[in-house]
Amino acid sequence: xxxxxxxxxxxxxxxxxxxxxxxxxxxxxxxxxxxxxxxxxxxxxxxxxxxxxxxxxxxxxxxxxxxxxxxxxxxxxxxxxxxxxxxxxxxxxxxxxxxxxxxxxxxxxxxxxxxxxxxxxxxxxxxxxxx
Numbered sequence: 001x002x003x004x005x006x007x008x009x010x011x012x013x014x015x016x017x018x019x020x021x022x023x024x025x026x027x028x029x030x031x032x033x034x035x036x037x038x039x040x041x042x043x044x045x046x047x048x049x050x051x052x053x054x055x056x057x058x059x060x061x062x063x064x065x066x067x068x069x070x071x072x073x074x075x076x077x078x079x080x081x082x083x084x085x086x087x088x089x090x091x092x093x094x095x096x097x098x099x100x101x102x103x104x105x106x107x108x109x110x111x112x113x114x115x116x117x118x119x120x121x122x123x124x125x126x127x128x129x130x131x
Contacts, residue, residue: 002026002120006096009125017084020125022096024077027120033102034079036070037114039124040092047111048094051079052103059107063089086129093124 008020024034035050049070050059058070064083073080079096097118099106110117 002028002098004096004098004120004122006094006122006125009094009127011128011130012086013130014086014088016086016129017082018086018127020081020083020094020096020127021073022079022081022122023075024079024096024098024120027077027098030077031101032077032098033100033107034077034096034098035102035107035110035118036079036081037095037097038090038092038127039095040089043092045095045114047114049081050102050107050111052107053099053101054103057104057107059104059111061111083127086127088129088131091127091129094127095124096122 004024033053036048039045047061067085069082071080098120099118
């Protein structure tokens with residue numbers, strides 16, 4: 001059984017930093033891309049960052065470019081999201097997801113329209129940026 005678990009969300013002040021961790025256990029093989037999404041209160045879920053399968057290229061949506069970094073953590077199928085210079089609009093529930101064989105096209109399309117090709121989702125971790 002596949003399980004995706006996010007952790008690390010908490011309340012941080014504007015301008016602060018936070019590190020989120022995602023662990024996806026039980027994936028059938030190593031051919032999965034992993035990505036982060038955020039859902040702000042009252043809004044639809046939106047893409048944040050994606051780490052592609054095979055070549056490990058990273059992709060970000062506009063609002064987080066230059067501030068967030070996604071990387072592979074220690075351990076199998078572990079994804080890290082380092083968030084710096086946090087803004088109030090970064091507040092929301094952050095979700096991690098895994099998608100089979102997503103490369104450049106898969107990552108960018110799913111960041112634009114979350115969910116189409118992402119078979120496994122976690123339950124989220126809450127990030128609150130306080131003013």
